[in-house]
Amino acid sequence: MRRFVKIDILLFLIAGLIFEIQPQIIIPGNPYEDMEKEEKAPEPEKVKPGTRTQKIISEIQTLLKQNAETKALPAVAYQLNYRHHPLVAGAIGMDVDSQVSIASTSKTMTGMVMIQFMRMGLIDIDDPISKYLPEAKNLSIDPNKQITIRHLLQHRSGIPYTAKNRVKVAGLSIPMPKLPPGVSFQYANPNFNLLAKIVEKISKQPFYKAVQLYVVEPFRLNGTLSGPGASGAAGIRSTVQDLSILADFLIKDFKQKGRKSWLAELALNPEGIPSTGNQSYYGLGWRVTLRNGEIFSMHHYGDWHKGVCIFYVFPLHSASFAYVATPPDYSARQVQNVKLALINYAQDYADSLDRTSNPQVSSSGLNIIKDKSKLYIGSYTNSRTNESVNIFSKDGQLYLKRSDREVPLKYLSDWEFEGDSTEYSVQFYFDENAKVRAVIDMGDYFQKN
Incomplete structure (x- = not known):
């Protein structure tokens, strides 16, 4: 009998040890909680688009009909929302809920993981990255200035796309910076590959699982998949429906919380960039355009193997624009011409809409420049x-x-x-x-x- 008691005790101790060894994954909160707590106002009625908006929508549809189901552009999908309703959604050669690689637009979700961590008290975005990746100290060319999480998110680490000299950091071969951090914008995927390693260190799980846990599931993006190929810079698959759902949340949250909203945090301006009224810069994983000190758009584009994406959020107009395509060669002239035309149409679309009553949110407290x-x-x-x-x-x-x-x-x-x-x-x-x-x-x- 004593022998069995000893075995039971031993098994109990082993189980406890295994539990201690298992990484403790921190579960995020519900970003919709504050919206759901508020007394529910009636959903705004679907608004019939004005003449100018209808013309833009018609031109977009004509452009896509002329170019889709061709060798260069076999399939496309698109959705334009206004005041929390789709004004138009369609697809040619696929469905509106078809998953497509969103390529570099994946960076928006990497930025959102970092905001989740910041809100949960797990990081400060001005932490030096060497706090999480000790080898990153070797990337410093200025002993008085370390690369921070913010520098990576805003492509201001000084790390270029390529360089002769490289440094091993967390198993990655990272190009050696030419400039100290914080002084210059240089778009480069290695920044977000390093962010993925920081996410893994903090979340104690592979990056793609962290994106599912901290963005896909809490933001109810049921058609979005972050698989093993996700790198921080790219690799996520999504749909125009899900991108529109995400935009709708961000707009509602912005209207409710203003400066404390997700959009305002993601639109954080880099050091050295003034709030001059009309400005464009790279925020925390998102491109930002200010008009008169207000956030006109948050957006990103993506181009990679068999995946093209355009994603715009227009908070002042409660509008969004999402487009995905599956070209065999994303760099083909026809593919890029369509993309450029749609980027222009997206901004014209927002300008054609009536503004909604949103708070004015400038992303910076810097003075407005008059005589430039x-x-x-x-x-x-x-x-x-x-x-x-x-x-x-x-x-x-x-x-x-x-x-x-x-x-x-x-x-x-x-x-x-x-x-x-x-x-x-x-x-x-x-x-x-x-x-x-x-x-x-x-x-x-x-x-x-």
């Missing part, structure tokens, strides 16, 4: 090489002069101009008083004298 041109003019020096550049104005046109190069600057945004490079834009760095402190040209950093 004087801010940029002056000489700038690279402290490492002592090389100088000059920004000057001639006949109302801004120019950059560097050695023998004299480049006219084409305005893209108050912090970004197009120069003479197809790879790099000319970017200006602003301080908290909306004054220019530096310029980045061809990936080199010059501080204002």
